[in-house]
Amino acid sequence: MNAPAVDGAPDSGRRRVVVGVAGGIAAYKSCALIRALTESGHQVRVVPTESALEFVGSATFEALSGNPVHTGVFTDVPQVPHVRLGQEADLVVIAPATADLMARATTGRADDLLTATLLTARCPVMFVPAMHTEMWEHPATVENVATLRRRGNIVVEPASGRLTGKDTGAGRLPEPDEIFALASLLLERADALPRDLAGRRLVISAGGTREPLDPVRFLGNRSSGKQGYALARLAAQRGADVTLVAGAVAGLDDPAAVDVVRVQTAQQMGDAVAKHAVGADAVIMSAAVADFRPAAFASSKIKKGAGEPDSVALTKNDDILAGLVRSRNDGTLSAETVIVGFAAETGDEQGDVLTYARAKLARKGCDLLVVNAVGDGKAFEVDHNDGWLLAADGSETALAHGSKALMASRVLDALRPLLPPSS
Ligand code: CTP
Numbered sequence: 001m002n003a004p005a006v007d008g009a010p011d012s013g014r015r016r017v018v019v020g021v022a023g024g025i026a027a028y029k030s031c032a033l034i035r036a037l038t039e040s041g042h043q044v045r046v047v048p049t050e051s052a053l054e055f056v057g058s059a060t061f062e063a064l065s066g067n068p069v070h071t072g073v074f075t076d077v078p079q080v081p082h083v084r085l086g087q088e089a090d091l092v093v094i095a096p097a098t099a100d101l102m103a104r105a106t107t108g109r110a111d112d113l114l115t116a117t118l119l120t121a122r123c124p125v126m127f128v129p130a131m132h133t134e135m136w137e138h139p140a141t142v143e144n145v146a147t148l149r150r151r152g153n154i155v156v157e158p159a160s161g162r163l164t165g166k167d168t169g170a171g172r173l174p175e176p177d178e179i180f181a182l183a184s185l186l187l188e189r190a191d192a193l194p195r196d197l198a199g200r201r202l203v204i205s206a207g208g209t210r211e212p213l214d215p216v217r218f219l220g221n222r223s224s225g226k227q228g229y230a231l232a233r234l235a236a237q238r239g240a241d242v243t244l245v246a247g248a249v250a251g252l253d254d255p256a257a258v259d260v261v262r263v264q265t266a267q268q269m270g271d272a273v274a275k276h277a278v279g280a281d282a283v284i285m286s287a288a289v290a291d292f293r294p295a296a297f298a299s300s301k302i303k304k305g306a307g308e309p310d311s312v313a314l315t316k317n318d319d320i321l322a323g324l325v326r327s328r329n330d331g332t333l334s335a336e337t338v339i340v341g342f343a344a345e346t347g348d349e350q351g352d353v354l355t356y357a358r359a360k361l362a363r364k365g366c367d368l369l370v371v372n373a374v375g376d377g378k379a380f381e382v383d384h385n386d387g388w389l390l391a392a393d394g395s396e397t398a399l400a401h402g403s404k405a406l407m408a409s410r411v412l413d414a415l416r417p418l419l420p421p422s423s
Contacts, residue, residue, distance in 0.1 A: 014041045015187050018085055018121070020094035020114045021061070022101035023051025024173075025164050026130040030095050031056065032176035034064045037183065045085055047071070047114045049101065073113055082113055086120030093183050094118075096130035096173050099141050102155075106144040124186045126154040126193075128179050133169030154193045156182065157236055157257035174256035178233060185234075185405040192409045198239030199422050200281045204232045205273055205320075207247035209266040211293035213312065214302045218264075223288035225249030226383065227342075230408040231284055232258045238412060243276045245269055247287055266290050266317040273320055274327070281419050282338040284411070285321045286370070293317055325365040336420040340411065341366040344374040354388060354396075361390050367418055368392070370411055389414050 017037050021030045027048075037044045046061040050071050058069040073082040086092065094101060094114070101114070105127070110116040118125060127148060135141055136158060145155045156179070159172040173179075185192045206228020210218040225246060232244040233255035242258045247269055254260045261276070263269045266289045277283045292314035302309065321341045327333040343360045345353045357371040372387040386401040389410065399410055 014043065015090040016088055017042045017044050017183065017187075018089045018092045018117055019044055019046050019065075020092060020097075020101075020117065021046060021048040021052040021056070022094060022096055022098040022114070023049050023054060024096045024098045024130050025055060026096040026173035027052050027055035029173055029176050031060060031064055033093070033095055033179050033183075034061065036176060036180040038065060040184070042187075043067075045089075047085065047117055049112055049114055070113055073110075073116055082110070082116035083120050085113070086117040087122065089117075089121055089123050091123055091183060091186055092117065092121045092125045093128065093179065094126070095128035095179050097127035097155075098129075099131050099135045099138070099144075102127060102129065102141065102144045102148060105153075106147045124154060124190045124193075126156060126183065126186060128156045128173060129158050129171070130173035131158075131171045132164075132167060133171045136171040149195060154182075154186070154237075159254075159256035170257075172256075175253045177253065178256060181230070181233065181403075181405050182237065184403060185409065188402060188406050189409060192234075192406070193237055195239040196416055197235055197412065200235075200240045200419060201243075201279060202232075202235050202240045202282050202284065203243045203245065203273060203276045203280045204228055204235065204284045205245040205247070205269060205287035205289075206232065207249040208288045209247045209269055209290045209317075210264045211266065211290050211317075212264075212297055213294045214298040214300065216301055219290060219292070219294065220248060221288045221290065223247075223249075225252055225287075227385065227404045227407065228284075228286035229255055230404040231286060231411060234405060234408045235412060243280075245272045245276065245287070247289075266293065266320070270318055270320045270323065273324070277324060277327075277333055277337065279334070280337060282340065282415055283324055284340040284342075284415075285324070285366075286342045288344070289320055290317055291319075319364075321364050321366060329365075338368075338415060338418045339366040340368045340370065340415060342370045342372070344372050346374055354390075357388065357390055361392065366392070368411070368414055370407075 021027050044065040045067050046065045046069050061069045105118050159174045160170045161172045207225030208221040208223035210220045212218045229252050232242050236242045236257040244258050244260045261272050295313040295315040324339050341364050343357050345356045347353045353373045361369040369390045385407050387399050389397045
């Protein structure tokens, strides 16, 4: 077989990022975003609105970004900041973006430095909305969001949950880590957030399973869930309706606009995936499912001394991925459901990683297999990865080293043309 084509590594070095901050209570969260961006080596200019400064003072923004902060177009006039900041930026992120700011952006106003910057920016512009649910769902905001998206801006799906006061609902600012992940992805790849999965339903499994031995012990694995969470986050931001079946993960926040179903064991994961797969356009099994579980569960803690077991007997868990393929073959699942598997492989004297991965793709019968070489600190518990994408039609693509978000975007790109035509 020929060597796979390499999907080129993007430039993710030091970049110029404008962080716009509009006047909402979530403005305080922009501080963590600014810090994360500057700590990654980017050159950050913060442009708040006047009302944002009611919530966070300019001294905070200046200290965090290491740059001066202005709100109007008449400060520092010889530098023409109202034109240059936008022109020179590699990315503009507005977090929080209030209903008012998005309305002003939609009408093309330039009555402060932030809106003027939006008119001159030619780089990706990402609005991260935060407002009360009523404001988010108001037809004026809905139309403004649609207009901004139609013009090529990214408008992030907000999170649901506790808003200011006692309210809950959609409209919460996603956590700073999540905004940072999306911003970093756009710096790696400017076209990473199209709305090409709108109207699609995806089920994604993530994390490791825990197989209980007694009330306090379990057999687990080192999966952090980061890759599956990155996939779920991105699929939702590309417009999909996403159910994330999450096993044990390393303290990750729920991705915004994703339904999270929590499970512990492989059996629970199998049941949840099978239930939610019905009617889904695609199922992505990125979870590290335990192949075996203890044959018996001790209902009280196994103690040292009398009754101490010499060994732990194991029994095999069902293969969820292979089960999905069987359900598709016997008609329980739609023939059009796309099934994606993951493989963490090591090579040995009998074969290299790709040889084993090709055999796994054939054995599992899925449509796509995402392959990661493991060992030497690769794949598990880290933020970056590389690997290959093998498709059932025999095509193979090497995925150059990049963030797990970038890997996720490539997996979704490969999945997208396999989906049935939208109804
Ligand atoms: N998988 C699954 N159910 C299992 C085990 C694995 O659905 N009981 C899925 C994983 O989510 C992944 C794929 O199968 O998408 C491959 O997992 P991997 O552990 O690499 O494969 P195994 O079939 O367990 O093969 P190996 O013998 O190499 O461990």
